[in-house]
Amino acid sequence: MSLLAIQVLNGLQLGLLMFLVAAGLTLVFGVMDFINLAHGVQYMMGAYLAATFIGWTGHFVIGLGMALFGIMLFGLLLERVMFRHLYARSHLDQVLATFGLILFLNQGVKMVWGAAPLSVPVPEWFQGSVLLGDGILYPVYRFVIIGSGLLMALVLWLVVEKTRLGMLVRAGASNATMLSALGVDVRKLFMVIFAFGTMLAGFAGAMAAPILSVEPGMGDQVLILAFVVIVIGGIGSIRGAFAGALLVGLIDTLARSYSVDVMRLFVGPAAARGIANGLSSMFIYLLMALVLFLRPDGLFPARGRT
C-alpha cells in the first residue's frame, strides 16, 4: 500500500472525528440559530468523563456508555440553567455567555481532575496494528474510529431523513417560527437536539481520548475546526457537515504530508520547507474562503433556509 493511500486513510479518520463534533454543532446552530462556542468544552467533558469511567470500571465499552449518559445529563443541565435563557437573545450575547462557559469549564476540570493530562488506554481488543505494506503499521484503533464515525453518520442520516423527529429537525432548520406556529413544542425539540448534540460532541471526545491527550483546553482547537467544517458544509445540514468534515480532514492531512514535496519542485529545499509549513496550516482556511466566495451558503445548505 502506498504512502498516499495511507495518508488518505489518515485524512478519512481525522475527517470522521471532526464530523462527530461538527454534526452536533451544526444541528444546534442550524435548528436553534444558537451560536454555541461551548461545544468544544462539551467535547472535552466527554473525554474527561470517559477517562474517569473507563478508569473506574476498567472496561472500555461500559465506561464509554456511562460517559455518554453522563454527558447527555450534563447537556440537559446546561440547557436548563443557561442556554434556555439565551435562545431569544442576540448572537453577541450567546457568544459572550458561551465563551464564559469555556473559561469556567476549562478551569473547572482543572480543579476537579488537575492540570496534568490524563490517559485513557486503548481498549484491549483494539490494540496492535495492521501491516499495510512497506513497513508501515496502521493502528487497529484508528479503524475503530473510522468505523464508529461511519456508523454514527448512518444513524444520523436515518434519524434525520426517515423519522418524525428528523422531519421536525429539518423543519426547524428551515423555519423554526413557522414550526412553532404549527403547534410543535419547539422548546422540547430544542432540548432534545441540544442534549443529542452534546452527546455527539462527548462521543467524539471519548473516542479521541485513547489517541489524544486529555487535558484542559483540548476542545478549543477542535471548536475552530468544527466551525470551519460547518461553514464549508452549510449550516444546519448533516450532509454538509459530513462532506465538509471529510474535505477538511483529507485536505489538512494531505497538505501536511505533501506540501513540502510540491514546493520543492519550484524552490530550493530550505525555502520549500519554510513555505510549506506556513501553507499547510492555511489550506483549510483557503478552502473555506473559496467555498464562501463561490457558494456563500456552503456546499449542502439546509433546504429553505434563508
Added chain:
Amino acid sequence: MKKLVTSTILGTGLLGLSLSAAAAQEPLKIGLVSVLSGPQAALGQQVRDGFQLAIKDLGGKIAGRPVEIVVIDDELKPDVAVGKVRGLLEKDKVDFVVGPVFSNILQAIHKPVTEAGSFLISPNAGTSNFAGKGCHENFFVTSYQNDQPHEVLGKYAQDKGYKRAYLIAPNYQAGKDSLAGFKRHFKGEIVDEVYTPLGTLDYASELAKIASSKPDVLFVFLPGGMGVNFVKQFRQAGLADSLPFLSAFTVDESTLPAQQDAAVGFRSGMSWAPNMDNPQSKAFVKNYEANFNIVPGSYAMQAYDAGLLINSALVATKGKTDDKAAVRAALKKADFASLRGKFKFNTNGYPIQDYYVVKVAKRADGKFQTEIEEKIFTDYGDTYAAECGLK
C-alpha cells in the same frame, strides 16, 4: 560609678541585641512568578510546589527571618506578567523574584526586575540572549541554558553512531532553537526537519512519513499535550520497536502520568532525574511525593534548588539584604547542596553542571519516571557565556 558603667554596657548590649532581633524578624519577601492557569499549569504547579517545599523544609525561615512568598500567576501572557511583577516590586517590595517557567515571560520580566535592583532567579527558562550580551549581574538561572537539553540528545545520537536522523518540532521560535541545538553536536544526515503547527492533535500524517523514510533515529521536541498525543500515536503505530526515540521536554514527569506505558524506554536529556543517587535528592523526591502525590520533575527540582540558593546567600550575609553586592557575591558562590549534586554558576549566572541522557521507566509502585542512563556532558557551561561582559 561602677554600677552605672555596668548598666550602660548592659543596656547598650540589650539594645544591640533587640535591634538585631528586629532585623531578623522582619519577613523576607519573595515573589514567585509561575504559570498556574491554562494547559501549561502542570509545569507551573511543580515550580510553585517545589519552591514552597524548599522553604517549608527550611522551617519557613531563611537566616532566622520568616519567609513570605507572594505567588502570582503569569497566565503565560507577557503583558499580564509584567503588570503583576511591577506590583511585586513596587507594592510588596520583594527582594527576590523567582520565576518564570516559560522563556517568553522571562523576556518580559527580566528588565523590570533587574532594573529595580531585585534579584531574578529563573527556575526554568534560560534564554540565549540573557546568557550572552544581555547578561545581568542580578540574574541567576538554576535550570540550564535552553539549548543544552537538546544538545545532550544530539551528542548522544552522534556518540551512538546514528547516521540518519528525522527531526520534529512545533513551528515556533523554541522549536527552531531546539533543532538547532540538536544539530550542534550531531554531524550525520538530517533526513527531514518537520515543523508542525503549534497544538497539532493528530500526528498520523507525520508518522506515516517517518515510517516510509526509515531513519536510524528520531528526535522530537513536542512539549506538553502535543508530546502526549505524539508519544501515544507513535507507540500505537508500532514504530517504537524499530526506531530509537530521542526527545527533549516531550517525556518528563509532567507528561508521563498521561503517556504511561506508551513512553517506557524513550529517552530525553536533563541535568537530573528522580532516581538521582544522592541523599538530598532522595529525601526531596520522597517528601515531594508524600506532599503532592506525584513524581517531581526537573521543574520542581530546579525550583527547590532556587530556594536553597537564596537560603545559602542570606545565611552568608546573616539575613541582611541591604548590601546588594554582598548578596550577589554570596549567590554567585552557589554554596548549597544541590539536588543534582555538583552545581556552580558560570560568569553569566547560568549553571555549569553535568547532563545525562535519561530514560523513561515504570517503577515498582506502578508510577512512571525518568531515570539516568548515561552521562553525556561533564561540567558543561553554555557557549554564550563568552559574549557576556561579567566577571
